[in-house]
Amino acid sequence: MRRDVFQAIADPTRRAIIGLIAIQAMTPNALAEYFDTTRQAVSKHLQILTECEIVRQEQTGREIYYHFNPGKMKEVADFVEPFRQLWEKRFDQLDHVLRKIKTTKK
Amino acid sequence: MRRDVFQAIADPTRRAIIGLIAIQAMTPNALAEYFDTTRQAVSKHLQILTECEIVRQEQTGREIYYHFNPGKMKEVADFVEPFRQLWEKRFDQLDHVLRKIKTTKK
DNA sequence: CTATTGCGCAACCAAAAAGTTGCGCATATA
DNA sequence: TATATGCGCAACTTTTTGGTTGCGCAATAG
Structure with missing residues (x-):
């Protein structure tokens, strides 16, 4: 499975997620509202972005906030x-x- | 079919092709020698790059030289x-x- | 404790991409 | 003309994606 930054930004939804998260950290549910898909779909994109280290998780109670990591x-x-x-x-x-x-x- | 620059550079072979062609225009056969695949496979990548306008064809006799178009x-x-x-x-x-x-x- | 909420994870599906093979056309060479 | 070369195109196969559904777990609310 290829998992690099170029793969990560190939998808327009993921580019949008990056744009949103760069503004402020968000939870999967909050993100999903911006798109016409399910939370799980967004969650999958977040998983890919996490594997590429473009995004970083931060658990707060039962919520998981995704932060942008500009390094990559x-x-x-x-x-x-x-x-x-x-x-x-x-x-x-x-x-x-x-x-x-x-x-x-x- | 998604055909944008981001899709084009998502594939490592295509990124390599871009790098080679940026140095000098090449034919599919010449390009194929750099990779461990067939001419047709390279040809397909070139087709995608052409659709994205990252690359431009130029026929010379029976050979087709692919030039880099940095605009995209x-x-x-x-x-x-x-x-x-x-x-x-x-x-x-x-x-x-x-x-x-x-x-x-x- | 019980119910609800926010998640990730696994299984499954449809669609797209990457690669292979075989063909035909045009150009060049003998 | 006959033959070889450089190429694109179409058909087909395999792998990868993006998405959905359903589950179970942990944390909060009642």
Whole structure:
């Protein structure tokens, strides 16, 4: 089972969950109200997000609050970053970018 | 069929293809040599990347070169950007970030 | 103690994705 | 022309997802 950040943000519902949780920690029930699905479905997404460590649980009595952990998002940023110059200034300083990609990968 | 950038970069093989093609345009056969799969499998990934407009075809005789189109990568960068401050300086200027997320979404 | 609420977990289902195989078309080579 | 190459496309199989339903457990409320 592939469980990385890229898989986590591939689903639009999960991206929305991340957006909501980044604003404030929430319980599965509270989150489910924002979507047109059941609590269990949201719960499954939260499980995936937890496995990817994008989200962190915090039990308070019988409620479980899910907090956002921004750390993993950096991985995505790091992947996109080398391409930035390609879309900002195209065909300019190209070899510098490529050297950057080569050393980053592998 | 969901066809967006996030789906495109969810697969590690596709991320590798993007990395290779960003360095220089390649044909499916040339690409396939880098991976432990068939040309057709690579071809399918290229098809998906083409639909997402991350990659662009260019026919030269009987060969088809796939070029990288960095434009779509910006969408990913735009998604991650609002969270940047959360992982750089945590709990600092938080409400500014949140306002940013709120206006970006929906 | 009993009832209710908030959960996770396991089993099951339908849909989508990833990969394979076989084909046909167009270009290049002899 | 005959043959080989590079490719896309379609059909099919297997694996992975996203979702639902039903259960049981722990914590609160009465």
